[in-house]
Amino acid sequence: MKALDALNKLSDLCARQKGLFTSAQAQEVGVNRTTLTRLAAHQQIVPIARGVYRAATAPALREEPVYAAWLSLDPKTPAWKRKLDNTDYVVSRETAAWLYGFDEFDPKPYAFASIERKQTRNKGIHLFKHAIKPEDVRVVDGLPVLSRQRTATEILKYCPNTRAIIDFLSTLTPEERPLSMMRLLGNRETKFSSLDAHQIRSVCNLWRKEDRSLRNDWGTDHTGRTHS
Structure with a gap:
């Protein structure tokens, strides 16, 4: 030809x-x-x-190397012909955080999650079985990627780069913040330096202050009761 x-x-x-x-x-x-x-x-x-x-x-x-993978x-x-909101081969962990624009994360090996166990011979790609719902998936640069909330949970569990974790967490909106943040931190705290653990807790404390401020703005107290 x-x-x-x-x-x-x-x-x-x-x-x-x-x-x-x-x-x-x-x-x-x-x-x-x-x-x-x-x-x-x-x-x-x-x-x-x-x-x-x-x-x-x-x-x-x-995004080319991740897209190629x-x-x-x-x-x-x-x-x-692929459904970007399905739960096969969803970009996850540090690769997802990198796609969200945080260059301090190392995207390699390229991490993908699926609701079913998958295998690959490519050592540059890591596949993980996870419980994923369609609402956990976002489209970033034409790729199915775990939401920022799920990505925060993943990197807090598995990522060794605590400085990058702190930067990522600091950008999350109230809707994107992991619901079990303090429990996740407790499970990983022995792997953090005392300074890093303190800084992550400082982010959590800032979130609490913001949440209290929002509740006050809407006329509710910490119990959810409306003030007259």
Whole structure:
């Protein structure tokens, strides 16, 4: 197959998937692996991850490595045929926090959660079984991602970077804050330095003050009774 013909066949995939496509998707449109190897050798496509390529004319986006990992987990299915609010392969943990714009988190290995146990041979991807409801999922940069509330819970449980955790928690709105924050902190406190634990508790105390202020503004006390 001529290079131009192959690139034309791949163009629709690239246009609808941030410039990316998988080798399995390429085969579905009639472009075999030998042709892909030749296109890559001539720098007309760029290998991004195992079995995932980017058109050389497409820009590299910040979310590209996570998007490539997500495509690779279901390599035959194009992005536009996937339900972004379902509970398969939802970006989670530090990878989710990074997608929310917190660069101090290391997104690798790329973490994905699912309600069913999944497996992958890709050591750069970690899969976790979690209870996830559709309302726990948000769409960020075209990817299904755990909500900021669920992400806060996840990083507080599993992330070793306490400085990044504090920064993330400090940005949460009242609706996004984990309901069991103090219990989660208690479970992890032995893993924090005394200073980090104190700073996280300071965030919690600030939340309490804000909650009390909001209740007062609405004319309710801490018991929920309305003042006359």
